[in-house]
Structures are given as structure tokens and as C-alpha cells.
Amino acid sequence: MVVKVYGPTYASPKRVVVCLIEKEIEFEAVHVDLFKGENKEPEFLKLQPFGSLPVIQDGDYTLYESRAIIRYFAEKYKDQGTDLLGKTIEEKGLVEQWLEVEAHNFHPPLYNLVINVLFAPLMGATSDQKVIEESDKKLEKVLDVYEERLSKSKYLAGDFFSLADLSHLPFGHYLVNQTGRGNLVRERKHVSAWWDDISNRPSWKTVLQLYKYPV
Amino acid sequence: MVVKVYGPTYASPKRVVVCLIEKEIEFEAVHVDLFKGENKEPEFLKLQPFGSLPVIQDGDYTLYESRAIIRYFAEKYKDQGTDLLGKTIEEKGLVEQWLEVEAHNFHPPLYNLVINVLFAPLMGATSDQKVIEESDKKLEKVLDVYEERLSKSKYLAGDFFSLADLSHLPFGHYLVNQTGRGNLVRERKHVSAWWDDISNRPSWKTVLQLYKYPV
Numbered sequence: 001m002v003v004k005v006y007g008p009t010y011a012s013p014k015r016v017v018v019c020l021i022e023k024e025i026e027f028e029a030v031h032v033d034l035f036k037g038e039n040k041e042p043e044f045l046k047l048q049p050f051g052s053l054p055v056i057q058d059g060d061y062t063l064y065e066s067r068a069i070i071r072y073f074a075e076k077y078k079d080q081g082t083d084l085l086g087k088t089i090e091e092k093g094l095v096e097q098w099l100e101v102e103a104h105n106f107h108p109p110l111y112n113l114v115i116n117v118l119f120a121p122l123m124g125a126t127s128d129q130k131v132i133e134e135s136d137k138k139l140e141k142v143l144d145v146y147e148e149r150l151s152k153s154k155y156l157a158g159d160f161f162s163l164a165d166l167s168h169l170p171f172g173h174y175l176v177n178q179t180g181r182g183n184l185v186r187e188r189k190h191v192s193a194w195w196d197d198i199s200n201r202p203s204w205k206t207v208l209q210l211y212k213y214p215v
Numbered sequence: 216m217v218v219k220v221y222g223p224t225y226a227s228p229k230r231v232v233v234c235l236i237e238k239e240i241e242f243e244a245v246h247v248d249l250f251k252g253e254n255k256e257p258e259f260l261k262l263q264p265f266g267s268l269p270v271i272q273d274g275d276y277t278l279y280e281s282r283a284i285i286r287y288f289a290e291k292y293k294d295q296g297t298d299l300l301g302k303t304i305e306e307k308g309l310v311e312q313w314l315e316v317e318a319h320n321f322h323p324p325l326y327n328l329v330i331n332v333l334f335a336p337l338m339g340a341t342s343d344q345k346v347i348e349e350s351d352k353k354l355e356k357v358l359d360v361y362e363e364r365l366s367k368s369k370y371l372a373g374d375f376f377s378l379a380d381l382s383h384l385p386f387g388h389y390l391v392n393q394t395g396r397g398n399l400v401r402e403r404k405h406v407s408a409w410w411d412d413i414s415n416r417p418s419w420k421t422v423l424q425l426y427k428y429p430v
Contacts, residue, residue, distance in 0.1 A: 049360045050320055063308050065315035072308035093278050093287035100280035103318065105265060145264045 003027040004057040006047070008211045010034065011114075011170040013054035015066040016073075017211065018169055021203040023073050023081035029211070067099060070163050082203075084163045091158055098156040098164030105142045109135035110171050117179045118215055136181075143184055143191055150190035154197075165198050172199065173213075218242040219272040221262070223426045225249065226329075226385040228269035230281040231288075232426065233384055236418040238288055238296035244426070282314060285378050297418075299378045306373055313371040313379030320357045324350035325386050332394045333430055351396075358399055358406055365405035369412075380413045387414065388428075 003020065007013045008029045020027045032038045032053060039051045048055045048064045055064045063069050074084040086092040112135040116127040149156060156164040176182045176195060186192050198204065218235060222228045223244045235242045247253045247268060254266045263270045263279045270279045278284050289299040301307040327350040331342040364371060371379045387410060391397045400410050413419070 049363065050316070050357075061305055061308075063312055065312045065319070068308060068311035068315045071311050072304065075307070076304050089287065089291050090276055092290070093276070093283060096283035096286050097278055097280045100283045101265070104280070142265075148264065 001059050004030050006030045006044075006055040007032040007034070007039075007053035009214050010053050011174065011213065012052075012066045014170040014207050014211065015167055016054050016056060016069050018166055018203050018207045019070040019073055019084065019163070021206055022084060022166065022201075023077045025073060025077060025081070035214070067103060067163075067167060070166065074163055082161065084161070084166065086157060086160065086162060091160070094157040095162045095164045098162075099167055101156075102164060102167045105145075106139075106168065107171060109138040109142070110175055113139070113179050113181065114171065114174045117181075118174065122215060139175075139181075139184060143188055146191050146194075147188040150194045155194065161198065161201075165194070169198060169204050169207075173208075178213075178215075216274050219245050221245045221259075221270040222247040222249070222254075222268035224429050225268050226389065226428065227267075227281045229385040229422050229426065230382055231269050231271060231284045233381055233418050233422045234285040234288055234299065234378070236421055237299060237381065237416075238292045240288060240292060240296070250429070282318060282378075282382060285382065286314075289378055297376065299376070299381060301372060301375065301377060306375070309372040310377045310379050313377075314382055316371075317379060317382045320360075321354075321383065322386060324353040324357070325390055328354070328394050328396065329386065329389045332396075333389065337430060354390075354396075354399060358403055361406050361409075362403040365409050370409065376413065376416075380409070384413060384419050384422075388423075393430075 003025055005013060005016055005020070005027050008017050009031070017027070032044065034053070038044060039048070039053060044055075045051060047057075047062055050064075052064065054066050054069065055062060056069050063072055070084070078085065084095075086095050112131050116132050116135075119125075120127040146156075153159055155161050172185075172195060176185050176199070185195050218240055220228060220231055220235070220242050223232050224246070232242070247259065249268070253259060254263070254268060259270075260266060262272075262277055265279075267279065269281055269284065270277060271284050278287055285299075293300065299310075301310050327346050331347050331350075334340075335342040361371075368374055370376050387400075391400050391410060391414070401407050
């Protein structure tokens with residue numbers, strides 16, 4: 001039975017889709033329209049009680065939270081497709097560290113930028129300029145640390161592509177291509193080379209072809 | 216060589232300390248005073264470039280981000296002390312899911328409450344009433360989902376204590392004991408029983424005895 005992925009047009013579920021492609025796992029999409037509030041309907045809330053995307057179903061096993069799902073598939077199919085976890089416990093620890101950095105340092109200011117720079121104007125809402133300024137500053141500092149790190153290793157957790165890098169793709173795409181802030185990446189030599197490397201992987205190009213972003 | 220844990224008086228590092236005790240791993244504390252800005256000094260930034268706590272050193276291996284560190288030790292010492300990961304890949308997936316829920320649903324509103332209700336008045340700063348109200352509402356909704364979940368299984372990931380439960384202890388302690396919001400837990404029968412269970416574990420009592428919270 002193929003894996004079902006809910007909501008693959010949206011950014012966070014793309015984390016899961018690119019992982020499934022790297023791991024050569026068959027899947028099918030179940031579309032969920034957030035703009036119509038389909039994520040708040042009772043049937044969906046039975047799968048994901050917080051009303052968030054993504055959710056996957058692997059047979060009768062249901063799992064949510066994108067970074068939990070990618071860990072699950074990376075481990076379940078450890079010997080299939082690209083190894084995304086590292087070979088030793090120490091390498092895996094660094095993959096976990098940089099997955100956490102993505103979630104807690106990179107993602108929050110970028111998410112705020114995507115909401116305020118990209119979505120708010122489209123939805124007729126007011127952009128919060130103070131949030132935009134603070135988020136820009138935070139993201140610059142974060143990317144300075146990335147630049148230093150990537151001057152020493154090709155990828156975040158070491159010299160191997162891992163879940164830690166993969167997890168940056170969906171919102172990194174917004175940052176580079178749709179918020180008018182590609183310069184934050186391009187001004188940093190090693191971050192720029194790293195972004196070109198990971199965003200040119202065939203798996204990510206396939207994701208972009210299969211599922212257009214809603215915005 | 217014993218493990219070094221930086222900053223164990225603060226909340227996030229306590230996640231690591233309680234894990235080390237559950238796993239019966241010897242450790243020693245390295246104190247870092249955030250109020251004196253010791254986390255921004257060059258020597259510390261070499262270990263943790265974002266200037267955050269905790270950091271650990273396991274021999275010559277350095278790792279940061281509390282939830283990465285607890286995964287590392289839970290896996291490195293899988294067969295020692297309490298198993299905190301689950302027995303199957305499916306159980307482990309649910310541990311990961313609820314670790315992510317802790318990080319992305321439970322923690323952010325609670326962190327905002329701790330800052331605005333507890334720290335701001337002590338530091339002579341102004342509490343943001345709007346943030347407090349929004350955080351209270353978010354946390355209530357999150358705990359409603361927990362109540363439903365914990366009516367079906369004794370712990371978050373199933374009928375076994377895991378990293379997912381453990382990760383709630385340091386800020387759960389603030390919620391129940393120091394923000395005047397113990398009622399959010401006590402009004403929910405299953406959440407209340409779960410909190411009593413996990414916060415009465417000898418490991419957590421030891422943490423509280425060894426390292427007083429700074430506030």
C-alpha cells in the first residue's frame with residue numbers, strides 16, 4: 001500500500017515529499033485546501049487534532065509533524081535510497097542538532113517574513129513592519145552562523161547531505177525566490193553554494209514540478 | 216570521562232539533565248550565568264555559536280540543542296537505564312511526533328507566558344498583555360488535545376514514558392508552579408494525572424534538588 005501524504009502543495013508537507021523521493025518510497029497525494037478551511041473539518045481533525053499539515057498514512061499508521069515524519073521514513077528505510085541520517089551515532093547527533101537549529105533558529109524568522117511579506121498583502125491583511133525588521137535581523141545573524149559552519153563542512157551536519165539540509169528546502173525556496181531576500185543567501189559565499197547544491201537535487205526539482213506552491 | 220552539561224540551572228538544560236539521570240549517565244555541571252552574559256563570550260560561542268543553552272561535551276564531542284542532545288543520549292545508551300525511545304519504529308515515530316508537538320505547540324505559548332508573567336516583572340520590563348492573552352488561549356487549546364490523547368494512552372507516545380513526556384518537564388514545572396496557571400493542568404483530569412506521574416519520577420525530583428531554577 002502506498003504512503004498517503006496530505007497537503008503536498010503547502011511548504012511543510014514538501015519536507016515530507018522530498019524525503020519520500022530521496023528514499024524512493026511510493027506515495028500518493030491527498031489534497032487539503034487550507035484556504036477553504038478543510039484542515040478544520042472533523043474528518044481531518046481525527047487525523048491531526050491541531051488542524052495542521054502535513055499528515056501521512058503508511059498503511060493504518062498515521063503520523064503528523066513534518067520533522068517527525070521525515071525521521072520516521074529515514075529510519076524505516078535506512079538502507080533504501082539516500083541515507084539521510086549519518087553513519088554513526090555522533091553524525092546522527094549532528095543531524096539532529098541542525099534539524100533543531102532549522103526548526104528553532106532558521107524557521108521562525110523566515111516564517112514571519114513569509115507571512116508578512118508574501119501572504120499578508122495577498123490576503124488583504126496589514127503587514128507588521130516591526131516583525132519584518134526584527135525577522136530580517138534575526139535571519140541575518142542565523143545565516144552568519146551558517147556561513148561559518150558551511151565554510152568548514154559541505155553540508156550542515158558534515159560532508160553528507162542529510163535531513164538537516166533537506167528540512168531547509170521548502171521555506172528556503174520562499175526565502176530565495178519569493179520574498180525579495182535572495183541577497184541574504186547570495187551575499188554569503190558558502191551558504192549560496194550550499195543552497196545551489198541542495199536546491200538542484202533532482203528530488204527537489206521533482207517536488208517543484210509535481211506540486212506548485214499555493215503562493 | 217564524564218559528560219559535561221553547560222547551564223543546568225536553566226530550564227532547557229534541565230531537559231538534558233533529567234535525561235542523563237534516567238539513562239544513568241555520569242555528568243558534571245558547568246555553570247553559565249546568562250544574567251552576566253557569559254553565553255555571549257567568545258569562549259562560549261565557540262561551543263554554541265547562537266549563544267544558547269544547553270551544550271554538552273561527551274569526551275571531545277560537542278553537541279547543542281536540548282532535544283537533539285536527549286535523542287543522542289537516548290540512542291547511544293539505548294540499553295542502559297530507562298528506554299526513552301520506544302521499541303519499534305512505529306513507537307519511535309510517535310515519540311518523535313510528540314517531541315515535535317512539545318516543541319511547536321506546547322512550548323511557544325508557554326515560553327511567552329514565562330517571559331511575560333514571570334521574568335518581565337522581575338527584570339523591570341513591561342509585560343505584554345496581548346501576548347499573555349493569546350498565549351493563554353493557545354495553551355488551553357493545546358492542552359485540550361493533550362487531554363483527549365491522554366484519555367487513550369497513559370503517556371503521550373503510548374503506554375510508555377519517553378523523551379516526549381520528559382521534554383515537557385522543565386517548562387511544565389513553570390506552568391504548574393510559578394505562573395499562577397496550575398489550573399490549566401488541574402482542570403484536565405488526564406493531563407493532571409499525567410503531570411503528577413511524570414513530575415514525581417525520582418529523576419525529576421533529583422534535578423530539582425540539584426539545580427534550583429534561577430527564577
